[in-house]
Amino acid sequence: MQSSFSHSPAVTALKGVGAALALKLERLGIVSIQDLLFHLPTRYQDRTRIIPIGTLRPGDECVIQGTIVASDIQMGRRRSLLCRIQDGSAGTLTLRFFHFSAAQKNTLAVGSEIRCFGEVRPGPGGLEMVHPEYRASNAQGLTPVEESLTPIYPMTEGLQQSRVRTLVQQALTWLETGSVSELLPESVRRQWRLPELKASLIYLHAPPVDANQHLLLEGLHPAQRRLAFEELLAHHLTLLQLRHKVQENGAPLLPPTHQLTAEFLAQLPFRLTTAQQRVGEEVSADLKKPLPMLRLVQGDVGSGKTVVAALAALQTVENGYQAAVMVPTEILAEQHFINFSQWMEPLGIKLAWLAGKVKGKQRVAQLAAIADGSAQIVIGTHALFQEEVRFYNLGLAVIDEQHRFGVHQRLSLREKGRDGKRSPHQLIMTATPIPRTLTMSAYADLDCSVIDELPPGRTPVNTVVIEDSRRDQVIERVRVACAEGRQAYWVCTLIEESEALQCQAAEVAEVTLKELLPELRIGLVHGRMKAQEKTEIMRLFKAAELDLLVATTVIEVGVDVPNASVMIIENPERLGLSQLHQLRGRVGRGSVESYCVLMYHAPLSKQGRERLAVMRETTDGFRIAEKDLELRGPGEILGTRQTGMMQFRIADLQRDADLLDRVRQAANQLSNQPEIMQAVTRRWLGHHDEYGHV
Incomplete structure (x- = not known):
């Protein structure tokens, strides 16, 4: 795995990190010291003060200190060591150990002073802590309490919190003399009131005693928001770079001639809804530009997206180019083929269809018709991606239910354009309404249209x-x-x-x-x-x-x-x-x-x-989608194929949705600074930013 920071020392530079530990850290995405600094706590424990036993309540996670007044082994279904401690406040707490050695029993003898950290639970004889962390007093007495909140880090098998904390402390010492690149220009930080990166990292690994724990636990502390902003920015910039890459080759100009589209609309047994007309016009305007259209059309089930796709395909054919319609299942491919045939054949347009079930001579004939251009509209499944499929002059690719396909597959279609020199226009359709937060983040490389009206006669x-x-x-x-x-x-x-x-x-x-x-x-x-x-x-x-x-x-x-x-x-x-x-x-x-x-x-x-x-x-698909996002998260909704690059380390799309507009503005400000764009995406995505390089 490649480090997120090319100039940061490897984690093996830290004391005590050998090959075995380095392997475990790598499973957490930690290869360099700066990777370790960006491995942030998920929550904190307060070990900075000692709580009187008399004030404890079930569920408290805290430090207590007292004298052992009783220490007995209790026999029963499970043998356990019970120690009762008091601290002079009104109350007694029981410490319960199911696993203990003779040495431990001797340490936990009556009269010993002890400090414990653990969760308080109700027990048979009052409040107790089960297997707390503890330190008994020695000749020098007890060590001072912690000076900052104790971080709890995401873990992997074979690693302990204490080990990671020790390593992070070393990384913070390195940070005092080393440096972490401040990639956001001062103008951007000032505009959005973002704290400095170095100060944010130090604060989050060792919050002071008076830190607002509620904000930290909710992920809303300014230091956390600073990092979430930069991570969201990295994803957004990557998608903008992706869009630029797709558009750099240009696309065929496909102005509307209205010859075929007018005839098509006249033969339809229904009138288009206002929403269909509006979205159809947006698509038509894109097709007459020299840049490849990259448009996502969302429309609830039954809103009539297929007709919009048919209009785009006809505008493409009017200009002498081929259109391809790609769908996720063979059942749907066949249904589209039947519908398109009924619409297109009266207009004299020839169709081909390609799916896994098309084999033998029929497949050879379909491939030949696609290659020589006699097939003007091609309907198919992911079989259209295959190497053997050669288009004569592909001008438009319509992709239905995009979340079923990977970003790589969608991008590979650009190579199907004429000689690989000009990209086909891309129209992406989905009947799965996508919440605005996901549209702004997962589909930032696309322009979006919504068919927000159902045809008349549809019953709820x-x-x-x-x-x-x-x-x-x-x-x-x-x-x-x-x-x-x-x-x-x-x-x-x-x-x-x-x-x-x-x-x-x-x-x-x-x-x-x-x-x-x-x-x-x-x-x-x-x-x-x-x-x-x-x-x-x-x-x-x-x-x-x-x-x-x-x-x-x-x-x-x-x-x-x-x-x-x-x-x-x-x-x-x-x-x-x-x-x-x-x-x-x-x-x-x-x-x-x-x-x-x-x-x-x-x-x-x-x-x-x-x-x-x-x-x-x-029955409002967008309301349902918002609830789905809230309950299941973005990966589930978009499908893992679409979100291979959307694994956030710090940001949370729902919690940080209000940052997305600011992120988009910042991305536009940085769009003419390729060095910064590349550094930000490299920091947060490492080698994953190459998902756009197909």
């Missing part, structure tokens, strides 16, 4: 939360809906890591439901079926030749069956809110009243109850 979905002990009532609801000519989904979820178990659960559910609902036509879709089987089942369901579709979360994205009006989700407590919102969006796509039944297994955790309550209360 009624959400019901019900315990699985009432399964019979739920099955009856499905029976009634299907008897009335509607269709239903039954989604089985298990812990996501186990796709095999999830498929097995769906198979069991299918058998059970066929027994209980013999009059219904029931189909099954799960992730382990062959693509062809899945596609056929989905076709039957879409054609209303099946009444009930039992599925895993494979149907989360993009499946469009307007006649489906009931969605049952088993074990919804195992899914994130955004995923539940996506699943719920599969119903309510027609004009009939629709229901989503969240059938949970009791008992629910506090977080589980909160999450299901949010689903019941709102």
